[in-house]
Amino acid sequence: MSDRILEINDLSIEFRGNEVVRDVSFHIDRGETVGLVGESGSGKSVTALSVMQLLPYQYTRHPTGSILVDGQEVVGLDEEGLMNIRGNQVGMVFQEPMTSLNPLHHIEKQIGEVLYVHRGMGVVEARERSLELLNLVGLQNAEGRLRSYPHELSGGQRQRVMIAMALANEPDLLIADEPTTALDVTIQAQILNLLDDLKERLNMALLLITHDLGVVRKMADRVCVMTDGNLVEQGPSEQIFTSPQHEYTKHLLAAEPSGDPIAADTEAPVVMHADEVSVTFNLAKGMFAKKRVLKAVDQVSVVIRQGQTLGIVGESGSGKTTLAMALMRLTGSEGGIYLEDTPIQGLKAKELRPLRNQVQIVFQDPYGSLPPRLSANEIIEAGLKIHQPELSALDRRKMVASVLQEVGLDPAMQDRYPHEFSGGQRQRIAIARAIILQPKIIVLDEPTSALDISVQAQIVDLLRDLQRKHNLAYLFISHDLKVVRALAHELVVMKDGVIVEQGPSEQIFTEPETQYTKALMAAAFDLEAVEHASQ
Amino acid sequence: MASTPAQATDGYVVDTMEMPKWEISPLTKRRWANFKAKKRGYYSLWAISIMMVLSFFAEFIANDKPLVLKYEGEMYFPVLFSYPETEFGGVFETEAVYRSEAVQQFIEDGDGWMVWPLIPFSFDTIDLNTAGAVPEAPSARHWLGTDDVARDVTARIIYGFRLSVLFGLALTFFSAIIGITVGATQGYFGGLVDLIGQRVVEIWAGLPMLFLIIILTSLFEPNPIALLLVLLLFNWMALVAVVRAEFLRTRNFDYVNAAKALGEKDFTIMMKYILPNAMVATLTFLPFLVNGSITTLTSLDFLGFGLPAGYPSLGELLAQGKANIQAPWLGLAGFFTLAIMLTLLVFVGEGVRDAFDPRRSAT
Numbered sequence: 001m002s003d004r005i006l007e008i009n010d011l012s013i014e015f016r017g018n019e020v021v022r023d024v025s026f027h028i029d030r031g032e033t034v035g036l037v038g039e040s041g042s043g044k045s046v047t048a049l050s051v052m053q054l055l056p057y058q059y060t061r062h063p064t065g066s067i068l069v070d071g072q073e074v075v076g077l078d079e080e081g082l083m084n085i086r087g088n089q090v091g092m093v094f095q096e097p098m099t100s101l102n103p104l105h106h107i108e109k110q111i112g113e114v115l116y117v118h119r120g121m122g123v124v125e126a127r128e129r130s131l132e133l134l135n136l137v138g139l140q141n142a143e144g145r146l147r148s149y150p151h152e153l154s155g156g157q158r159q160r161v162m163i164a165m166a167l168a169n170e171p172d173l174l175i176a177d178e179p180t181t182a183l184d185v186t187i188q189a190q191i192l193n194l195l196d197d198l199k200e201r202l203n204m205a206l207l208l209i210t211h212d213l214g215v216v217r218k219m220a221d222r223v224c225v226m227t228d229g230n231l232v233e234q235g236p237s238e239q240i241f242t243s244p245q246h247e248y249t250k251h252l253l254a255a256e257p258s259g260d261p262i263a264a265d266t267e268a269p270v271v272m273h274a275d276e277v278s279v280t281f282n283l284a285k286g287m288f289a290k291k292r293v294l295k296a297v298d299q300v301s302v303v304i305r306q307g308q309t310l311g312i313v314g315e316s317g318s319g320k321t322t323l324a325m326a327l328m329r330l331t332g333s334e335g336g337i338y339l340e341d342t343p344i345q346g347l348k349a350k351e352l353r354p355l356r357n358q359v360q361i362v363f364q365d366p367y368g369s370l371p372p373r374l375s376a377n378e379i380i381e382a383g384l385k386i387h388q389p390e391l392s393a394l395d396r397r398k399m400v401a402s403v404l405q406e407v408g409l410d411p412a413m414q415d416r417y418p419h420e421f422s423g424g425q426r427q428r429i430a431i432a433r434a435i436i437l438q439p440k441i442i443v444l445d446e447p448t449s450a451l452d453i454s455v456q457a458q459i460v461d462l463l464r465d466l467q468r469k470h471n472l473a474y475l476f477i478s479h480d481l482k483v484v485r486a487l488a489h490e491l492v493v494m495k496d497g498v499i500v501e502q503g504p505s506e507q508i509f510t511e512p513e514t515q516y517t518k519a520l521m522a523a524a525f526d527l528e529a530v531e532h533a534s535q
Numbered sequence: 536m537a538s539t540p541a542q543a544t545d546g547y548v549v550d551t552m553e554m555p556k557w558e559i560s561p562l563t564k565r566r567w568a569n570f571k572a573k574k575r576g577y578y579s580l581w582a583i584s585i586m587m588v589l590s591f592f593a594e595f596i597a598n599d600k601p602l603v604l605k606y607e608g609e610m611y612f613p614v615l616f617s618y619p620e621t622e623f624g625g626v627f628e629t630e631a632v633y634r635s636e637a638v639q640q641f642i643e644d645g646d647g648w649m650v651w652p653l654i655p656f657s658f659d660t661i662d663l664n665t666a667g668a669v670p671e672a673p674s675a676r677h678w679l680g681t682d683d684v685a686r687d688v689t690a691r692i693i694y695g696f697r698l699s700v701l702f703g704l705a706l707t708f709f710s711a712i713i714g715i716t717v718g719a720t721q722g723y724f725g726g727l728v729d730l731i732g733q734r735v736v737e738i739w740a741g742l743p744m745l746f747l748i749i750i751l752t753s754l755f756e757p758n759p760i761a762l763l764l765v766l767l768l769f770n771w772m773a774l775v776a777v778v779r780a781e782f783l784r785t786r787n788f789d790y791v792n793a794a795k796a797l798g799e800k801d802f803t804i805m806m807k808y809i810l811p812n813a814m815v816a817t818l819t820f821l822p823f824l825v826n827g828s829i830t831t832l833t834s835l836d837f838l839g840f841g842l843p844a845g846y847p848s849l850g851e852l853l854a855q856g857k858a859n860i861q862a863p864w865l866g867l868a869g870f871f872t873l874a875i876m877l878t879l880l881v882f883v884g885e886g887v888r889d890a891f892d893p894r895r896s897a898t
Contacts, residue, residue: 330792356798369789373562373811382807383797398552415555417562433793 004068005030005089005173005205006051011065013046013055013229021047023064024231026224028173033199033206035220035237037213037252039452040423043229044209048175051207052086053077070172087118091166093159095178100162101150107134107161108146114168133164138194155316156187160194167198174199175207180215184315184479189523192219211452213253217241218527225249255454257486259461261309261505262468264489268305271440271473272327272359275301275336279319279326279497296322297333298497303490304441307467309474311488311505313481313520319497320477324443327475328359340440357387360434364446366426370418376429377414380404383437403436404429408462424455428462435466441473448483460486481524485509493517569890576886583879590697597654597690599634606647614652634660654678656687658694658847670855670862680864682855688865692872694847699829699876702759706828707821709767714774715817719805721775722782729779736772744769749840757843766831773824774817781813815891822884826877833873849873 006028013021021043028034038044049055051067053074067074069085077085086092094100102110108130115126127146134142137160150158159179166174176195180188196219199206208219216223217237224234225248233246244250279297297319304310312320326333329344329352337345339355347355360383363369370379380403381396391399401411407428418426427447434442444463448456460483466472478484484491484505491505493516501508501517512518522528571577595602600613606623613633620631623641631638633649642649656662656677662685665671671681679688721732751765785791786809794804835841836850837857844851849869856866 325792328796330795353798353800356796359796361793361796363789363793365789369793371790371794371808371811374807375560382794382799386798394552394554397554401552415558417560430793433797437797 003029005070006207007066007068008047008051009066009068011047011050011067012063013043013050014061014063016059019063019229021050021229024226024229026231026234028205028207030172030205031199031203032222033196033208033220035216035223036207036209036226037211037216037223038226039211039252039454041228042226044226045177047226048092048177048207048209051175052090052092053082054086054092083117087114087171088169089171090173090175091169091171093162093166093174093176093179095181101158103150106147106149107153111161111165111168114165118169129168130164133168134161136167136198137161137164138190139164154187155183156190159183159187159191163191163194163198167202170202171204173205173207175209177209178211179208181210181212185481185523186315186519188215189527192527195219213241213256213453214527225252251454255457257448257453257457257460257483259464259486261487261489262464264305264308266305266489268307269340270303271306271340272304272475273302273338274323274327275338277301277323277326277333277335277337279322279331279333295497297326299335300492300494300497300499302327302492302502304473304475305490306440306473307471308489309467309476309487311484311491312475312477312494313479313484313491314494314500315479315520317496318494320494321445322497323494324361324445324475324477328361328443353386357383357437358439359441359443360437360439361443361445362427362430362434362447365450366423366430367418367450369430370426372418375415375417376400376404376421379418379429380414380433380436383433387437399436400432403432406435406466407432408458422455423451424458427451427455427459431459431462431466435470435472438470439472441475443475443477445477446479447476449478449480456483463487481509481521493520566890570886573886573889576882576889579879579882580886583876583883586696586876586879587700590693590700593693593697594652594657596652597656597658597687597693598652599655599657599660601633601649601651604633604642604647604649606642606645608646654687654690654693656690658691659686659845660690661685662687670859670865672862673864679868680862682852682865683859683862688852688868691847691852692849692868695849695852696872696876698759698842698847699832699849700825702763702832703825703829706763706766706770706832707824709763710770710824710828711774711817711821713767713771715778715810715813717771718775718778719782719810719813722779723786723801723805723809725783725786729783733779736775739769740772742769745834748835749838752835752840757841759842759846762832762835762841766828770828770831773827774820777816777820778813781816782809785809785812819884819888819891822880822887826880826884829873829877829880 004027008027009025011021011024012019024047026034036044036048046055050062051069051074062075065075069089072085074082074085108127111130111133112126115121115129121129130146131142134145139145139157139160145153153161179195180191183191192215195206198204208216210216220237222234223237223240225232225240225246227248233240233244233249240249241253244253276299277297278295278299281294281296282292300323302310312323314320322331325331327337329337333345335345336343339358342355344352344355377397377400380400384391384396384399397414400414404411404414409425409428409432418429421429447463448459451459463474464487467474474487476484476487488505491503491508492499493501493508495516501512501514508517509521512521589596594614598614602612602614604611604613611618613631617630619629620627620638623631623638623645625631625638625641633639634655662677662681665681665685666674669681669685670683671677671685673680677687677689679692681687682691717732717736721729748765748769752762755761791804791808794808832841833850833853836848837854839854841850842848849872852865852869856869859865
């Protein structure tokens with residue numbers, strides 16, 4: 001048995017002749033947690049997958065390097081040897097718990113599979129072991145859940161099942177690839193606690209891959225920083241965070257969204273207010289089924305003032321996006337919605353259309369929010385065609401160019417298609433599409449969540465500049481409290497469709513009143529799980 | 536890459552901007568390159584295109600009128616214009632029958648000459664000077680022989696090919712328009728519209744199509760337009776499922792919501808934002824639809840319920856082949872024409888499908 005459970009030397013990875021990872025070397029000792037940090041495309045996941053030799057090897061090569069798992073070379077190992085390493089010595093947990101579990105098999109079968117293959121266990125034995133594992137990962141009512149299918153579990157529960165599967169053979173090394181990115185903050189804190197606890201109890205080493213510096217700081221003993229396929233810095237966690245040496249690490253650490261919202265007049269005129277808005281979805285299927293309804297938004301009243309940001313925070317399923325959709329009249333709702341003094345609830349599509357330019361929206365996913373077959377110019381000018389039909393094509397083109405400049409893009413790129421832009425650039429295009437109509441209000445639905453942190457900070461700065469310049473009102477929806485803190489003047493905390501807490505954002509951040517808000521803050525800023533925060 | 540702040544180009548002067556020249560989008564270029572890379576589909580497209588273009592000029596290839604004739608110092612173009620026999624000193628005021636010896640004599644008398652097309656028979660020309668009994672075997676005079684009423688098979692195939700292709704294209708075009716409209720409406724609005732639409736489509740598709748067409752065509756004198764309409768009644772469902780699925784998938788995408796937030800009308804959203812996505816699936820389907828349409832027309836003709844007598848029809852040629860087993864050139868000519876045409880179309884369809892497949896384009 002070697003002291004080093006994993007040792008990677010000069011590893012390079014090549015896809016179809018493109019080198020995506022260059023000369024990466026690091027190691028993990030037994031019982032140690034190492035954080036592998038980098039932005040998307042930095043090669044961190046690819047490096048982790050190569051440990052398990054899970055890359056598509058039809059067109060992948062390792063030009064140089066070796067990977068030693070417990071002293072045994074993995075590169076070039078035959079299928080049988082790899083089977084032994086995968087699952088037995090190294091377990092893996094993936095980011096997306098919905099797609100990493102087979103939707104057609106119940107939990108017992110999926111965990112059992114690992115046990116049949118690697119342990120040769122019988123059905124009864126496997127069942128006992130599965131139950132033991134599910135209890136180990138803290139799945140409540142494990143016995144009753146054995147026969148559940150993945151869709152019957154919540155995201156956090158699914159991630160627990162994934163961890164249970166990875167632990168089934170008591171691996172010496174657990175690789176967790178963004179294990180909490182898809183989860184809500186309170187669940188994230190619970191899963192991180194669980195991983196830490198399991199590591200202690202089973203004397204496992206943990207390779208934690210993440211883009212979230214907060215997570216790494218809390219969990220890792222040592223940190224490796226990757227960018228563009230190079231490992232640029234590694235060292236003890238504290239050292240990296242307090243005195244980073246490499247330029248990129250410094251840049252990454254400085255990129256956390258920061259700053260305060262711009263000063264705003266609390267008595268500014270109200271541009272939009274909602275009065276006891278409710279949105280209900282009919283869950284009953286079929287003609288004669290009993291009526292069952294889900295109240296996604298329940299009697300919510302909010303006020304948005306000119307030049308200010310109203311932040312709406314809450315976990316997934318809290319109804320924050322549905323509320324925004326209702327306010328924009330993109331989904332049906334009850335209750336009063338007023339744009340300045342005009343009631344817009346109940347207006348017909350035709351009557352509403354001329355008012356559409358006053359409220360615009362920017363979505364979370366910059367890949368889904370731009371039509372893939374229209375050029376940037378066509379996307380941005382679409383609104384002008386509707387609301388200012390008198391403009392000529394050239395006039396529109398000029399306006400698009402200047403608005404692109406305003407959001408920090410090169411106007412020369414206006415004939416490119418969405419797939420030719422990076423995520424951050426796409427989000428800028430989405431913002432350009434919104435502001436070219438000179439709206440009074442922009443609804444920002446998690447505009448930074450899908451972006452790398454350094455890009456997040458840039459978008460936050462851009463949004464703040466635009467707000468100052470155009471006196472824009474924002475309705476800012478996010479689960480990321482750090483970003484909300486940097487922008488919001490007023491805050492609404494939502495849970496299960498109702499407002500839990502509401503008030504000036506400074507006040508809520510410093511002295512949260514309700515238990516739920518406190519738990520949310522603790523999970524977001526300190527990554528501390530508060531008991532029964534969301535179970 | 537993503538971490539560098541986007542460069543604001545301060546030197547960019549908006550005032551002097553001009554409209555860019557229209558260009559083919561890079562995606563289209565890449566697809567065309569992919570299509571070209573697959574030699575089989577590419578050459579098939581060339582072959583079928585050349586055959587189509589040639590057949591569109593069928594009157595200049597196979598006709599019972601001369602291309603050019605000179606009569607008493609003047610030039611005449613009988614293929615393009617109709618001249619009465621009196622023009623050449625004849626007695627009838629009807630159009631001159633240039634194949635008749637009398638008219639040929641008139642022109643010779645008028646110190647003239649005639650240039651005949653490659654095949655001096657039209658699809659309905661009955662050759663009165665056949666060497667033997669009809670159907671006549673292939674010879675230098677009739678390359679593929681004649682059918683049982685002494686009409687030239689080569690000429691009939693050229694005209695029949697044209698009619699089949701045009702009919703297939705027209706049927707596909709109108710089926711596609713109806714299918715896309717119905718599929719798009721169902722998919723975009725969803726809910727009750729979709730539910731009812733889908734049931735109607737299912738019931739309609741369940742009807743015994745061939746028998747209904749036979750009944751309908753026997754009700755009135757069939758002509759190509761009427762036949763097209765009758766076939767259209769049962770042919771439009773092909774694309775509904777594909778387009779509907781694409782619209783159902785896309786209608787809740789963020790960019791559709793963003794378009795609604797801009798105030799776009801439903802129709803614009805369907806046409807501009809969603810339809811381009813559905814077009815890949817649709818275009819991939821089209822060559823196969825053309826194939827199906829041609830086959831349907833041919834089988835109706837074969838059964839005798841299709842185009843009325845007198846039209847150059849490949850199905851009728853096959854039926855003659857069946858009726859005249861002793862004259863195998865009839866059946867073989869019809870068979871090879873259809874086989875080659877349909878095979879080429881399938882190859883083109885495969886090429887299009889592969890060119891549009893994003894997974895294959897990476898190679």
